[in-house]
Amino acid sequence: MSGERDLKKLVGGMSPELHPGSWVFATVPDGRLPEGATPVVTVAEPEGLTLVVRQEEADAAGLAYSYVAGWITLRVHSALDAVGLTAAVAQELATAGLSCNVVSGFHHDHLFVPFNRASLAVALLEDLAARAADHG
Template identity: 70%
Template sequence: MRPELNPGRYVFTAVPGGETPAGVTPVATVAEREGMTLVLPESEAVAVGLAYDYVAGWITLRVHSALDAVGLTAAVSLALTDAGVSCNVVAGYHHDHLFVPYARAEEAVQVLEALAAESR
């Protein structure tokens, strides 16, 4: 596993009705009963007037893990929990993606690099 911090600041926001506003390119979406959750660059949310209250750093775990693999998310979550870093996980087809508090993103990468080193 090789954690990679993507550049930028990302936010979670929600739009009713499931319509993604023009001018935004979410990196992740989740359809919920209450509306569509969007994860997108903070600058895009600001530009179109979307409210948010959580600013995150986006970490991609550069390891191809099967969608039915057991334990990776638990190990990552435990390591970050032990460091006191909150984490929101989004599973992609090729990689897992973590959204952690922006101010602690570099620290989270260090925690994950240490976890990867222990696993070798």
């Protein structure tokens, strides 16, 4: 099944969902996953393997990190070649002074925002979705 491409439908139907817990970005230079670490995202870079893991897992594995995030999934099935969803979300959050790290999966987009402001991010995105749906 292909994903949605229409920007108004994407924004209006994004249904942001905040996952429980706190998440961190860590890196392992040798590319080996530490025992007990179950990443939800990995990115291979020349400097090492970036992992996004639960903060508790990073602490238990002795992984260094500096950014603690909340994880939000946009529940709309966006097409990988859809245009504008990331920009609309990033603009909304940037206006409120919130950083946002976006990772796209096959079905959904995932946002990592400052942990202590994750609930605000969800509220802002829900408001954006409601505005888009009203003008659809």
